[in-house]
Amino acid sequence: MLDKLHSLKDAIAAHVPDGSSVVLGAVLEPDIPFAATHEIIRQGIKGLNVIAPISDASTDMLVGAGSVDEVTGAWVGNVSGGLGHNYRRAFENRETPAIKLNDNSNFSIGMALMAGAYGMPFAPMRSILGSDITKSNPNFQITKNPFSEDEEPVVLVPPLAPDVAILCVQRADSQGNNHHWGNRGVAQEAALAAEKVILLADEIVQSDVIASDPCRVLVPGYLVTAVCHVPAAVHPSPQVGCWKRDNDFFGEYHSRSRTPEGFKAWLDEWVFGVPDHSGYREKLSLRLNDLRITGSAMAAPTNYAAD
Amino acid sequence: MLDKLHSLKDAIAAHVPDGSSVVLGAVLEPDIPFAATHEIIRQGIKGLNVIAPISDASTDMLVGAGSVDEVTGAWVGNVSGGLGHNYRRAFENRETPAIKLNDNSNFSIGMALMAGAYGMPFAPMRSILGSDITKSNPNFQITKNPFSEDEEPVVLVPPLAPDVAILCVQRADSQGNNHHWGNRGVAQEAALAAEKVILLADEIVQSDVIASDPCRVLVPGYLVTAVCHVPAAVHPSPQVGCWKRDNDFFGEYHSRSRTPEGFKAWLDEWVFGVPDHSGYREKLSLRLNDLRITGSAMAAPTNYAAD
């Protein structure tokens, strides 16, 4: 079997060139690959199209760091604090916005990635009818339902097939086979839609652990390009069974990013001030111990026996 | 909480009136609710539209018993034996077929149920282009992809929203919450698309067993209309962790259904000759013991702890 285990640094350098379209934050509030967000910033990658329904502060960080040309999303901010200051600044008090926004609702992003995942030419939907989203984002087409005798309007959503989907899982083997549990957001659609998948695994396990429960596989290893062992890659977002949400960290980021200078200082401290995610974890130190989930709430036993 | 536990007899009588569209066999070769197939025949229900991509001998039995007006499917036969004799007889040597066939491919059935599940007005696809399926089934529309500058043909599939989906799961609680493992076929789409869901559970468990692993839920209990405790409801089809496939049973059915008289004798023996599924299991007796999966191949432990 192919060994796909790489350092996060190498995986990002190899598979996220300038100008890529990248899914970062497919599970909405949990399981956000902040470790990859920071590595992208550290490597000075530019011109990204960042795709996510909701990515909490991750997109705001990338926008502030100048890595982003386009955002394809439904909500960009800081879930604890509300507005995302870097994101705001990219639009407000300017002749033209500093970034292009491909406005969506959560469901239209889901439909677009689903269409990309399943090779559909487009996805018809109804739930952004009436919204000005179809005005500010001209990529949608409004047409009539050809199966209805009434003049029933339908929105056609073009498919999204991102260059890379970066996803966090609780455990993976060295070939990229993996288990994910908790809500899934659009992670499976993103993985199936993307040309490449980079996995950040909290734990690397033997292949037989993954093979023991093939229903828990988020995306099969043969579709995974690289797997990186990055404990707490989700910090400060939560991950079921592994990490609690670091609410204070989000709050602090929100306060400090209120000014461009404050954001720069935050970035210097938390991104440029550490060599890699292992350095970041060292810096978090005892704080990470408090965030580690230590309780036990085990899934009921499940038997896959064949005879 | 509402108790949704009913006998299979009562559930079928209450929720499968004559003329219903019914999903029977959503998981393809395994997990086919043959117990429900037989109960439908015993109750003399007529005029069904039977929906399934592949349902092994289940649809053939229903057609032979005269319960079916329409089949919406991709493949009807007997997976071990090939042709389904009752199904053939409904078409061959007749002025007009005895049943209406809504021809599909596996994927077009999947797309139709997906569209029904997700409330989409239709689903666009490509993978039955070039096939005469779009000729023998006039429900499809062929159009051009409005997002393509080329004259790219696209097939539009109308949604399916069945009256009832009848599904087998390994375990459920009395409110209809359930766990299913193994391949899923179109079972989740069928459950989300249908107006009503009847579950046949091999085992009834306490609610905390199901709640311990919410990722393994096929369809949440609030969308389930009735849950029936029917061990070996899948017989002679297989069910991961519970029942091996009874290949001889399929072979015997294939031989005996070769003539209408032979099928009638088979029906008299295996369906009308037993009062209910418990009687059927008694009749299977030791054979069922041989089919029971007794080995152990446990899924790796999974921790859902939150703190």
Place this chain on the structure above:
Amino acid sequence: MADYSIQELMIISAAREIADGELVFVGMRLPITAYGVARLTHAPNAVGLFECGIARYAPAEDMLYTMGDPPNQLNAAWLSGLVPVMSQLQRGRVDAGFIGGAEVDRYGNINTSYIGDFTRPDVKLPGSGGAADIAAMSKRLLVIMNHEKKRLVEKVAYVTSPGYLSGGDSRARAGLKGGPSALITDRGILRPYGPDNEMHLASIHEGNTIEEIRENTGWNLKIQPKMIETPPPSPEEMAALHKIDKDGFWR
């Protein structure tokens, strides 16, 4: 002064909008608390849905900062994806949905996207998230906002989440059923009234006057003929709320 806070009254008013057995898209903060109160009082079989792919019966036992926090996942009714859960809206199964907003107008349209021209906005708000979908496809939309003149405006600059659009049957002509059923503020409750579907004052919270409310509304607010005073929380409702809000966050 009443022995409940205005936030507590808003939560309990919101809880009363949920009927037993209903499927409800629940947001964070006030709505999740309202859902919990409803479950403990008159709606023990309500089901809570969350955009990230979660369905729950009983609300989470611990305080949530986001919908995806681990306590909201533990012992959920279903952990799935955004599409399978949010599509229950488009499938027509969802009875009610809660959203908030920066601006709402006289026809219940909500803006959470742009203040000013969207090509060059004065203020860039976070955007729809799932709000547009919930507003378009829930059978009843429930909006919770503070009652300020700059928030309750004549016409929103940008419709993120459709209410009755330009009133009358314009929502139906856009292909939508449902629509706003209640706008719950810290001063009262507005509901659509008459064929024009304009939001009227339908209930007034204790301690407010009609004049004060009209002064704090950005359009010429009309009064529903059967306007009532918002019934104060019952002892049962308060007990349920205090059971959930153990630390008195909303007190």
Place this chain on the structure above:
Amino acid sequence: MADYSIQELMIISAAREIADGELVFVGMRLPITAYGVARLTHAPNAVGLFECGIARYAPAEDMLYTMGDPPNQLNAAWLSGLVPVMSQLQRGRVDAGFIGGAEVDRYGNINTSYIGDFTRPDVKLPGSGGAADIAAMSKRLLVIMNHEKKRLVEKVAYVTSPGYLSGGDSRARAGLKGGPSALITDRGILRPYGPDNEMHLASIHEGNTIEEIRENTGWNLKIQPKMIETPPPSPEEMAALHKIDKDGFWR
């Protein structure tokens, strides 16, 4: 006589059509065995896909009657739904797919639906299953059938699974890429040749003559200029096959 059966030669010929690392839709019987031989010989990283929602690396250890038998699920690479797995065809990821059929014609179109007029068929066959999808969307289609005049026909009455349709660029005009790459029979291997994409005899199994094969083909079968004799199984290929076919089912 060679020390291998004709079925064994067909299986090994089919195995040779799978390259390493490829994604392959595998059917039951001959194809699943061919997949196993390929994995054990030249294609250790091939991946097998099954319509019911299964992806596997190593083939199942026990005999399978259907794709969904529990041994095919145990230790699978992925257990999922029909749509997530079959859509990898439409997503353009699938390199090859195996199907069989009742009839195939000179352009590689396959019928598994109706013999005679489809509105009043003489014979009703089971239908497409996933065959139409696999034929339309695999990069290469591999067909396995017995070589009989009534099966290899001039023109199929009903195209369940599209080959090159009416030849030339008609498949491309229908919006499809790919197409049949090999028709493996018990007498030889046919492949499309020339701009017309007509199936030509490309390889002849030991013990057959061109004349016999032409006599058993329902159209005027042409011979590819570089036709070869099918290479006999190598010792490694036979060893791999016997490792899988422990009971000598195909001997």
